[in-house]
Amino acid sequence: MLFDYHARVLFFLSLALASVVAQTHGVGTLFIFTPGLGACGFANTSAQTVASVSKPVFTGYPGATSNPNKNPICTHRLLIKSGLKNLTVPIVDFFVDTDVNKVGVSLPGFLHFGTEDDGVIPNVTWSVV
Numbered sequence: 001m002l003f004d005y006h007a008r009v010l011f012f013l014s015l016a017l018a019s020v021v022a023q024t025h026g027v028g029t030l031f032i033f034t035p036g037l038g039a040c041g042f043a044n045t046s047a048q049t050v051a052s053v054s055k056p057v058f059t060g061y062p063g064a065t066s067n068p069n070k071n072p073i074c075t076h077r078l079l080i081k082s083g084l085k086n087l088t089v090p091i092v093d094f095f096v097d098t099d100v101n102k103v104g105v106s107l108p109g110f111l112h113f114g115t116e117d118d119g120v121i122p123n124v125t126w127s128v129v
Helices: 002-019 054-059
Strands: 025-032 052-054 077-081 085-093 104-107 118-129
Touching: 052 054, 052 077, 054 085, 077 104, 085 104
Parallel strands: 025 104, 052 085
Antiparallel strands: 025 118, 052 104, 077 085, 077 118
């Protein structure tokens, strides 16, 4: 009986731990992101090549605090791959969409993968590096 209790406790603890693991990579859609004063506290322009991730990815990153300017993800880059092309750019912001598989990149970076008229690029792989 005691063993059964401990087994259940361990099972539920493992579920709780699994739910707090940060998402640091995925496969999804790339869209054009228009930068400005981002959550990381940097003022960027549309001439710069920078990236944004979803709010759940940003706030769930290990070490994230209530002050987004101090989020450790702000010291990392986003590696984006599509076909034979790849690009690594600084993460400077988040967007409010909760789809953790979407990532945004400013227009100069987007043009590395497609045209502005494309609007989105499906099936890109991404990872925080």
